Amino acid sequence: METDASSRPVTIVTGASRGIGAAIAERLAADGHDLVLTFRDRVADADAVARRCEASGARVRFLQVDLADLDAAATIVPTAIAEFATITGLVNNAGITGRIGGFLDASIEESELLFRVNVLAPIVLTRAAIAHMATDRGGAGGSIVNISSGAATTGSPNTYIPYSMSKAALNALTTGTAKEFGPVGVRVNTVSPGTTRTEIHAAAGRPNAPEERAPRIPMRRPGEPHEIAGAVAYLFSPDASYTSGADIRVAGGN
Template identity: 85%
Template sequence: MTDASLPRPVTIITGASRGIGAAIAERLAAEGHDLVLTYRERADEADAVAQRCSAAGAKVLLLQADLGDLDAAANVVPAAIAAFGRVTGLVNNAGITGRIGPFLDAPLEETELLFRVNVLAPIVLTRAAVAHMATDRGGAGGSIVNISSGAAKSGAPNTYIPYAMSKAALNALTTGASKEFGPVGVRVNTVSPGTTRTEIHAAAGRPDAPDERAPGIPMRRPGEAHEMAGAVAYLLSSDASYTSGADIRIAGGN
C-alpha cells in the first residue's frame, strides 16, 4: 500500500484493456496509484477497466495508442505528464506474439511489427520516462517494470521464436537501463510470466494453448492474469527500493 501522506504515484501501463495489463491496473488502483492506461482497440473493454480502477479510488487517463506507430508511442509520456504533472512509474506491458508456428513460416512483415510493438515502443517509452524521472535532469526518480516472458530464455522453438527474441531484447533493456540509470534514481526490473490464461493465445491462433501446455508445467496449470500483478505492484512499491535489474519469474515452477 502507498503512504497516504505522500502524493499518489502516477503509473503508465501499456496494453491495459485486458489480460495481464488490466489485472495490473486494477491491482495498482487498489494500492493507491493514479493511472495512465493505453489500449489499441476495444475501447469498451478499456473503459470498463478504467471504471473499475476509478471505483477503487484512482484517477485514470485512457489513451488510445497503437504502439506499432512509434510516433504514437512517443506521445504517451508527455500526455501523462500533461494530465498529472508527473510520472513515477511505467509498466511496459503491451505486446504481441505473432502467429504460433514454425520459425520458417513466420512472415517477416509480422516479425517487423512484433519488434516495433515489443521492443522499439518500450525503448521510446523508457527513454521518455527516464528523461522525466532522472534526478540529474530535475526528476524525483521512479520505477520501470518490463513485462517479459519465460519464452525469452526457452527460445520457444516450434512456437514463436521471434516473440522469444523480442522478449530477450526487453530483458537486455532491463539489465542495461538498471545499471545506467540506477545512479540517477530510476529502478528498472522485469516480470516474466509463464503460460498465462489470456486472449494473447487466441490472437496467435491457438486459443487452447494454456491448457494444452498445462501437463508440462510443474504446477499442472496455466497462470491467471491476477497472479502476475502482485509482482508488478511490489516492484513499483517502496518495499522494492533496493531492487533493480531483477527478473521475477512467475511460471508455475518452469
C-alpha cells in the same frame, strides 16, 4: 483515509484494456496509484477497466494508441505529464506474439511488426520516462517494470521464435537501463510470466494453448493475470526499494 493527490504515484501501463495489463492496472489502482493506461482498439473493455480502477479511488486517463506507430507511442509520456504534472512509474506491458508455428513459416513483415510493438515502443517510452524521472535531470526518481516472458530464455522452438527474441531484447533493456540509471534514482525490473490464461493465445491461433501446456508446467496449471499483477505491485512497493535489474519469473516452476 483520503490520500493527497499530489503525493500519489502516477503510473503508465500499456496494453491495459484486458488480460495481464488490466489486472496490473486494477492492482495498482487498489494500491493507491493514479494511472495513464493505453489500449489499441477495445473501447468497451478499456472503459470497463477504467471504471473498476476509479472505483478504487484512482484518477485514470485512457489513451487509444497503436504502439506500432512509434510517433504515437512518443506522445504517451508527455500526455501523462501534462495530465498529472508528473509520472513515477511505467509498465511496458503491451505486446503481441505473432502466429504460433514453425520459424520458417513466420513472415518477416510479421516479425517487423512484433519488434515495433514489443521492443521499439518500450525503448521510446522508457527513454521518455527516464528523461523525466532521473534525478540528474531534475526528476524525483521512479520505477519501470518490463513485462517479458519465460519464452525469452527458452527460444520457443516450433512456437514463436521471433516473439522469444523480442522478449530477450526487453530483458536486455532492463539489465542495461537498471545499471545506467540506478545512480540517478530509476529502478528497472522485469516480470516474466509463463503461460497465462489470457486472450493472447487466441490471437496467436491457439486459444487452448494454456490447457495444452498445463501438463508440462510443474504446477500443472497456467497462471492467472492477477498472479502476474502481484509481482508487478511488489516491484512498485517500498519493499522493493533496493531491487533493480531483477527478473521475477512467475511461471509455475518453469
